[in-house]
Amino acid sequence: QKEVEQNSGPLSVPEGAIASLNCTYSDRGSQSFFWYRQYSGKSPELIMFIYSNGDKEDGRFTAQLNKASQYVSLLIRDSQPSDSATYLCAVKRRSGGSYIPTFGRGTSLIVHP
């Protein structure tokens, strides 16, 4: 069973703080890692992807990957109330000609003013 684990939360942070979202995965063959944001009643939207160990920064977002520990995280700096949403971690492994995604259950983030 290929699993992606996330703490369901909610994670509550004050406006302006750093929100740290974590994800662990069980399949060592996983090759690519994605973070999606999903607002209530909407479909997920891609925030970031990361393939290599280390950090990847994009604006207020930083994705961190540690393949040895099978751990991927997302940091949101200067959190805003509009960042309040569910954040989904997705891990992909190659199967034949396709990359098969496995999603975590998501972490609910609440940024309060």
Place this chain on the structure above:
Amino acid sequence: GAVVSQHPSRVICKSGTSVKIECRSLDFQATTMFWYRQFPKQSLMLMATSNEGSKATYEQGVEKDKFLINHASLTLSTLTVTSAHPEDSSFYICSATFTASGSYEQYFGPGTRLTVT
């Protein structure tokens, strides 16, 4: 980012009828399309993976005769819920992926909310 559309966005149907949902990649050719179902406050559940011109690969527990998937072209996939029942009421989301510089980002459609009465 790439654009994926879904139609209809919302549908209400009577128990026993069939409903077809379309998923289109608007500005790219999708090598693979995925169909998900999401119940309230639950995670995305992958139903099936489809590649253009070949049969869909269904996840364990998903009835292939009930959820018919047709991936007729590189820009269109359809999901037909046959003989729908109230327990099929859910949020159905498609996504498409394509190769670009070796990456395999997955882009989601806006979803279709199905209510079976």
